[in-house]
Amino acid sequence: MCHVYASTEPERYECTTRSMRLQGSVTSVRLENEFWEILDQLAHDQRLSTGQFISELYGEVLATKGTVPNLASMLRVACAVHLHIRAEPVAHSA
Template identity: 80%
Template sequence: MCHVYASTDPQRYDSTTRSVRLQGCVTSVRLENEFWEILDGLAAGQGMSAGQFISKLYGEVIADKGDVPNLASMLRVACAVHLHIRNATAATDQGRQLA
């Protein structure tokens, strides 16, 4: 099983830095390309650019929690939560098909 992970294309875990505007201030975020791909997909699904999606997510977290101590970590966790929800939905759908 480790071979599946060990054989991953290094491009997927190379990092890329992008600039985003958060509440009127430009900042840069460095994430692995795999996370950028997930964020690009989430944003496209809502008719937004990744920058717009991140800005909206950031604003919602600030409104709810008051602070984002580590933006990159918050984005990675948001991607992980998205994947967990997607997998749970797929498992539920598969269970319904088998019933």
């Protein structure tokens, strides 16, 4: 089983830094390329740029939680939650 994970292409876990505007301020976020790919797809599905998607998500977290102590961690967890939701089996009605 470890071979599946150990054979992952290094490009997937290399980090990339992107700049974006959040709440009127420019900030940089450094994430592994795998997470950027998920965020790019989520943004595309919402018909937003990745920066717009992250800005909206950031604003929603601020509105509900009052703070975002670690933006990169919040984005990684959002990706993980998305993958968990996507992997859940669809309930079939009888």
